[in-house]
Amino acid sequence: MKIVVDAMGGDNAPDLIVKGCILARDEYNVGVILSGKEQEIKKILESNTTNYKNIDILNADEIITNEDKPVLALRRKKNSSLVKALNAVKNNDADAIVSAGSTGALLSGGLLVIGRIEGIERPALAPLIPSMKGGFSMLIDSGANVDCKSNFLYDFAIMADIYMKKVMNISSPRIALANIGAEKGKGNKLTIETYELLEKSVLPINFCGNIEAREILRGEADIIVCDGFVGNMILKTLEGTVKEIMSGLKEELTSSFVSKVGGALIKPSLRNFKNKFDYSEHGGAPLLGVKAPVIKAHGSSDEIAIKNAIRQAKVFCDSRVNNLIEESIMRR
Amino acid sequence: MKIVVDAMGGDNAPDLIVKGCILARDEYNVGVILSGKEQEIKKILESNTTNYKNIDILNADEIITNEDKPVLALRRKKNSSLVKALNAVKNNDADAIVSAGSTGALLSGGLLVIGRIEGIERPALAPLIPSMKGGFSMLIDSGANVDCKSNFLYDFAIMADIYMKKVMNISSPRIALANIGAEKGKGNKLTIETYELLEKSVLPINFCGNIEAREILRGEADIIVCDGFVGNMILKTLEGTVKEIMSGLKEELTSSFVSKVGGALIKPSLRNFKNKFDYSEHGGAPLLGVKAPVIKAHGSSDEIAIKNAIRQAKVFCDSRVNNLIEESIMRR
Numbered sequence: 001m002k003i004v005v006d007a008m009g010g011d012n013a014p015d016l017i018v019k020g021c022i023l024a025r026d027e028y029n030v031g032v033i034l035s036g037k038e039q040e041i042k043k044i045l046e047s048n049t050t051n052y053k054n055i056d057i058l059n060a061d062e063i064i065t066n067e068d069k070p071v072l073a074l075r076r077k078k079n080s081s082l083v084k085a086l087n088a089v090k091n092n093d094a095d096a097i098v099s100a101g102s103t104g105a106l107l108s109g110g111l112l113v114i115g116r117i118e119g120i121e122r123p124a125l126a127p128l129i130p131s132m133k134g135g136f137s138m139l140i141d142s143g144a145n146v147d148c149k150s151n152f153l154y155d156f157a158i159m160a161d162i163y164m165k166k167v168m169n170i171s172s173p174r175i176a177l178a179n180i181g182a183e184k185g186k187g188n189k190l191t192i193e194t195y196e197l198l199e200k201s202v203l204p205i206n207f208c209g210n211i212e213a214r215e216i217l218r219g220e221a222d223i224i225v226c227d228g229f230v231g232n233m234i235l236k237t238l239e240g241t242v243k244e245i246m247s248g249l250k251e252e253l254t255s256s257f258v259s260k261v262g263g264a265l266i267k268p269s270l271r272n273f274k275n276k277f278d279y280s281e282h283g284g285a286p287l288l289g290v291k292a293p294v295i296k297a298h299g300s301s302d303e304i305a306i307k308n309a310i311r312q313a314k315v316f317c318d319s320r321v322n323n324l325i326e327e328s329i330m331r332r
Numbered sequence: 333m334k335i336v337v338d339a340m341g342g343d344n345a346p347d348l349i350v351k352g353c354i355l356a357r358d359e360y361n362v363g364v365i366l367s368g369k370e371q372e373i374k375k376i377l378e379s380n381t382t383n384y385k386n387i388d389i390l391n392a393d394e395i396i397t398n399e400d401k402p403v404l405a406l407r408r409k410k411n412s413s414l415v416k417a418l419n420a421v422k423n424n425d426a427d428a429i430v431s432a433g434s435t436g437a438l439l440s441g442g443l444l445v446i447g448r449i450e451g452i453e454r455p456a457l458a459p460l461i462p463s464m465k466g467g468f469s470m471l472i473d474s475g476a477n478v479d480c481k482s483n484f485l486y487d488f489a490i491m492a493d494i495y496m497k498k499v500m501n502i503s504s505p506r507i508a509l510a511n512i513g514a515e516k517g518k519g520n521k522l523t524i525e526t527y528e529l530l531e532k533s534v535l536p537i538n539f540c541g542n543i544e545a546r547e548i549l550r551g552e553a554d555i556i557v558c559d560g561f562v563g564n565m566i567l568k569t570l571e572g573t574v575k576e577i578m579s580g581l582k583e584e585l586t587s588s589f590v591s592k593v594g595g596a597l598i599k600p601s602l603r604n605f606k607n608k609f610d611y612s613e614h615g616g617a618p619l620l621g622v623k624a625p626v627i628k629a630h631g632s633s634d635e636i637a638i639k640n641a642i643r644q645a646k647v648f649c650d651s652r653v654n655n656l657i658e659e660s661i662m663r664r
Contacts, residue, residue: 228512
């Protein structure tokens with residue numbers, strides 16, 4: 001199996017991306033193709049390993065940045081690390097792709113270069129949100145589709161169900177619909193219609209009804225279904241709140257001598273606590289519904305996050321998630 | 333001026349509601365009508381004050397709870413504290429209403445009993461979200477309208493603009509549109525259309541473009557405009573995250589002897605920090621767009637929160653917000 005990694009994407013590219021690839025190659029015995037500036041990548045490889053087995057370089061001189069318009073960039077920057085990586089998957093030179101670069105470009109590339117699974121109208125981005133009790137909930141869609149119909153949301157649930165079963169080993173994932181109230185009949189037109197579809201599904205899914213946004217962190221659902229606009233709002237509100245609280249707390253803890261002493265004593269506890277929100281442990285967000293595994297790693301990914309995203313891509317391939325999605329969609 | 337308060341609504345009703353009314357009467361020299369079970373209210377009054385000036389009781393034997401279906405309850409529970417309070421406003425026996433009870437029933441009551449301001453299609457609920465830098469941002473709509481058109485959102489912005497100017501004394505409120513990206517052109521159909529309306533407004537508003545959910549707590553906008561479904565998701569995600577982090581932190585801080593000592597030392601800092609998220613200081617969420625001031629106090633309101641909600645209702649009346657809304661809507 002070969003996994004192509006966009007070596008130039010992300011805040012820590014290419015250094016920590018390349019290091020993460022070396023770690024993954026060593027730990028999971030997987031072939032890695034590094035897409036990006038050959039000379040730069042070689043230098044990093046040389047100073048971190050003497051073993052080049054299972055590591056290939058796909059030279060690409062251009063870089064797609066977060067400032068580029070996704071679709072335009074895909075068309076104009078044919079020599080970018082991302083486009084070359086996407087083409088490697090398309091041409092079966094690689095089985096899956098991992099990138100910590102522009103989310104928009106990766107989503108568009110997944111759709112336009114790799115292509116949709118037959119029967120899936122809209123692929124969806126599905127990050128895993130940490131729960132306070134441990135474990136994760138999948139939030140699908142978190143931004144790939146901003147205007148959705150109820151049948152899109154139904155397909156999101158089906159795809160996430162298979163992923164959580166096969167990749168995360170949850171035997172009967174609890175599926176909930178993000179909504180403004182718990183009772184059936186609550187919500188906007190989209191969620192009311194989606195509720196009906198999920199409730200009457202012919203596929204054997206474990207639909208548990210609506211979930212309010214207040215409950216999301218509590219881990220009471222394994223899969224949270226919503227349209228991409230709403231998913232983006234949930235995800236970004238959550239991330240922003242955690243970030244602001246943590247930095248506000250830090251400020252408060254250095255405001256007096258006593259609180260500084262107290263702060264020093266609770267440092268290990270605080271670190272434990274912060275780790276609960278650590279995204280790097282489980283890899284990245286899969287784009288579900290395209291023909292090959294596409295993993296969006298967090299922009300701030302370090303080598304451990306990249307290593308884990310590669311592991312995730314490998315399990316995604318090994319577990320035949322996409323074949324199962326194809327089969328389920330035909331029966332729905 | 334007389335403000336009617338639903339004495340039976342909220343987690344701490346009627347005890348702390350009545351106490352809050354006494355505080356407000358004493359501090360703001362405002363007339364208060366307590367709607368609810370007369371005997372119960374009298375008892376609480378008697379054990380808390382000897383001065384009954386400016387306090388009236390409107391006897392009501394029924395209570396609308398959070399479990400009641402709002403519209404049905406309004407129709408069937410004519411003798412409820414809420415319906416009687418709403419009617420007092422409708423009949424000009426009171427100038428404004430405050431309730432910490434069922435949000436749905438208060439919203440429906442505002443709309444159906446008190447009625448819309450001419451020209452306003454959809455009244456909106458607009459809580460104030462604390463910013464980490466101090467101050468507040470108004471989130472409008474946070475749940476009154478789950479399916480919105482762009483002209484509704486435009487009116488939300490106009491109403492909030494007047495409120496923030498007149499009640500919160502912000503001279504030129506920065507208005508932002510909640511969206512999945514900062515650039516113009518980002519978003520779903522609704523936000524793209526709303527952006528155009530806000531940008532081309534004939535009324536002199538300070539529209540600052542899109543705001544991502546990640547930035548909301550940072551206080552970079554005074555008014556955040558969105559549809560009620562999205563607003564509910566933002567508000568509830570924020571509340572849930574704060575709550576889960578605080579209780580998770582508490583657990584972590586009692587996990588070892590050292591962290592317990594540290595936790596004791598930082599207790600005052602932690603309290604300071606928690607106060608930043610305290611809703612009670614600024615009262616409640618106004619329902620903007622109805623003919624008389626309607627203030628939804630938080631369900632968990634204590635006497636201070638109720639006192640502040642009454643002050644807010646008073647300023648709302650004094651500052652002629654509704655007349656200004658009416659005038660602006662005619663010119664938009």
